[in-house]
Amino acid sequence: MSDPTFPAYPILTGVGLLLVLVPFPWHxxxxxxxxxxxxxxxAVASLTGVVNSxxxxxxxxDKAPAWCEISVHLSLSMMTAIxxxxxxxxxxxxxxTNLSTVEFTRRQRRRAVAIDLLIGLALPVLQIPLQYVVQSRRYDIYEDIGCQPAIVNTILTYPLVILWPAVLSIISACYCAFTLYMFISRRSEFNKCINKHLLSPTSSLGQYLRLTALASTQFFISLPTSFYTLYLWLMQPGVIIPYESWAYIHTGFSHVQQVPASVWRYDRNVEIAIELARWSIPFSSVAFFLFFGLSDEARKQYKMLFGKMFDACRPGRSVGSPRRPQRWSQCVPRFEAY
Known part of the structure; x- marks a missing residue:
């Protein structure tokens, strides 16, 4: 059975991989x-999807065992990471938005970054050993999809692997709701404080609204996907088996199951779940670029970058010669999203 998404998926995902990294330096x-x-x-999710497809x-x-060992762990971690x-x-x-708790000192800013790293980096990394607890085989190989984790449907699978994306999306939605409410009710005070302490004067409100839109978009992507995945796990044939022992779950662990496209596409629900999960990656990447890669601040950065490249390649300029002033880029404010 031919893949109807090839070569569209690797091309679009590869483009998304490049686009999502464009605003990275100034962030x-x-x-x-x-x-x-x-x-x-x-970017990691996009790279994994391109290589696998x-x-x-x-x-x-089974042509790349080392790649599969790495990618199957990353694939489940990325379900939580994004x-x-x-x-x-x-x-x-x-x-x-909550003006009474705005960080002013450098120490408080470092603490905020540390908490973000704990949530956005340490928690997904923690998923790697947790998923191994309920991993019945090294990996499965799905035709046209690539390496996939082999997770057994036990009671422990839900708190260790399946529920994390839905829980994080719900918490994020609560923060979004509180943020929008406080923003609407205290807008004038908010604008005054945020311009003074957190953002560049020319980009504060626009950056804030783009971040809010990005978080809301990701919520509408992650929550339906995670709940649909949960539904499919609960509706699998048979019952949820108890976690009898480590040895029982990992019996025949070295086996690699190979699944043709005619098999996994036969079940419509499974096909929708797989395609929905993998197409959400390029969609998220392109959405991020549309919010931040085309903003006024981003265009100023592009002008400054291209100006430096043009100046460096200008005929007659030696390596030691002074640089020609870039009049339209000297006053570019520092790019800060929050």
Missing amino acids: FRASNAGTCLYMLWS ILWHGNTD PASALCITRRLYII
């Missing part, structure tokens, strides 16, 4: 941990 310089984690996890297009050969990064963003927006 990194501004110490925006939540947005940086969102970009990095989206190309290597296993039309086959289920909603966790969105939670970091919404939590930070709530702190900004």
Whole structure:
């Protein structure tokens, strides 16, 4: 059975991989941990999707065991990582909007970054050993999809693996709701404080609204996907088996199951779940670029970058010669999302 999404999926996902990393340098310089984690996890997810869709297009050969060992753990971690990064963003927006708790000191800013790293980095990494508890085989190989984790349907699977994306999305939605309410009720006071303490004067409100829109978009992607995945797990044939023992779950662990496209596409629900999960990655990457890669601040950064490149390549300029002033880029404000 031919893959109807090939080569559209690897091409669009590859484009998303490049686009999502475009705003990374200035977010990194501004110490925006939540947005940086969102970009990095989206890039890792895009890279994994591109490699898998190309290597296993039309086959289920076990041709890259080392890659599969790594990618299956990353795939489940990324189910948690992207909603966790969105939670970091919404939590930070709530702190900004709640004027009584705005961070002013450098120590408080470092503490906020550390909490973001704990949520958006440490929590997804923790998923790697947790998923191994309920992993029955090294991995499965799905034709046209690539390496997939082999998770057994036990009672422990839900708190250890399945429920995390939904829980994080719900918490993020609560932060979004509180943020929007406080923003509407205290807008004038909010604008005065945020311009003074947190953002550049020319970009404060626009950056704030774009971050809010990004977090809301990610919520509408992650929550339906996670609940649909939960529904499919609960509706699997048979019953949820008890976790009898480590040895029982990991019996025949070295076996690699190869699943042709005609098999996994036969069940319509499974096909929808797989396609929905993997297409959400390029959609999230492109959405991020549309929110931040085309903003006024981003265009100023592009002008400054291209101006430096043009100046460096200008005929007659030697290596030691002084640089020609870039009049339209000297006053570019520092890019800060929050």
